[in-house]
Amino acid sequence: MGEVMSLRERTRGAVRDEVMRQAWALFASQGFEATTIDQIAEAAGMSRRSFFRYFESKDELVLEQLAESGRAVAAALAARPAEESPWVALRAAFDESVTRMEANAEKSHPLQVMLHHEPALRSTVVEWRRRLVGLLSPLVAERLEPRRGRGADVRAAAVTASALACLDAAQGAWALDDDLRLSTLLDQAMGAVAPLD
Amino acid sequence: MGEVMSLRERTRGAVRDEVMRQAWALFASQGFEATTIDQIAEAAGMSRRSFFRYFESKDELVLEQLAESGRAVAAALAARPAEESPWVALRAAFDESVTRMEANAEKSHPLQVMLHHEPALRSTVVEWRRRLVGLLSPLVAERLEPRRGRGADVRAAAVTASALACLDAAQGAWALDDDLRLSTLLDQAMGAVAPLD
DNA sequence: GCCTTTTGTGGCACTGAGTGCCACTTTTGG
């Protein structure tokens, strides 16, 4: 992980960070769809054309933001004891992220509201979920009884995608009513699908 | 259901059907993203502007195609015995659609391949799933133990979305390898999440 | 049958995302 970055790479990273900051400030005040790339580029002090040299689409600004929590979930899942069932391990793996979201709800809650209420972001959320399934399902596969067929395991993909569907349902409910506790909602959601013992 | 349609409504319906037919012919030969609305409009003998008077977006051409099977699933779910658990009832409700897809695989399989491999269609598939959750989760809610809180039930949304995630995983695997049986894949997918007895 | 009102239609100009190309400047490294 201790990769030596050239000056170019470091400046590029810094510029990306700055663009992200400006973009999220605009998203927070205007919403995602209402914010144009011209506005973001102007706020970041670059041309529209240059923006696209740092991010290949507006969606990527959101995807990158979500990616970090994805890596955290993957790490948490890998750290769970091997005897734990996939469903229980996934619930536990989500816990760190969920706790963090409840802790700084002032930031997380508006983000969830935005993610669940802006139609333009739905496809982005789903793309993130796709990536997360790719990241998590190999780890889930290890916890399933070994099987006959060759090729990727449908079961692992199904279990992972189901768990993420539950997380999504819980976050959606939380977006509608922040008096509820996200962790409780997730317990209810996942518990209704399969036992969490 | 025996609604009397005016001439206007009937012609409108006929035009919509014709546009759909032309559009799907183009999708089949070129793919979804590569087909422009100008091409569809021209094939259907109308201007681009008029196309948008019949369909509000290119996605709607796909959504409408999927909508029918959605209604079938909802009807099948409503027809299942009330004692059946939500998960088993959902598996059974999918069965009719799944069987139909396996039966005329020459049409269904390429469609699934297209739905799962064209990035531009992912958001459309998800929008369809959203609508299906809205349609099915009230029916699922009836099969869950009544609960305390008010407002929509997270559990019903979670169970429904999880089942649809399994269906999606099964269809995705089927899209990659049509030697496998879709019904078997769905059994594996849903069975891995929760027992199907 | 005529006349008014509604509905459908095409055209045009616009926004907004995203891309290809080109010319110019800056940085890098020999």
Next chain:
DNA sequence: CCAAAAGTGGCACTCAGTGCCACAAAAGGC
């Protein structure tokens, strides 16, 4: 110092989608 590489802005383009307008066709009252 000088040449190659990388970064930048501008321009013109495609494609989805929208608002507006003028015009043709159909509907319905009389």
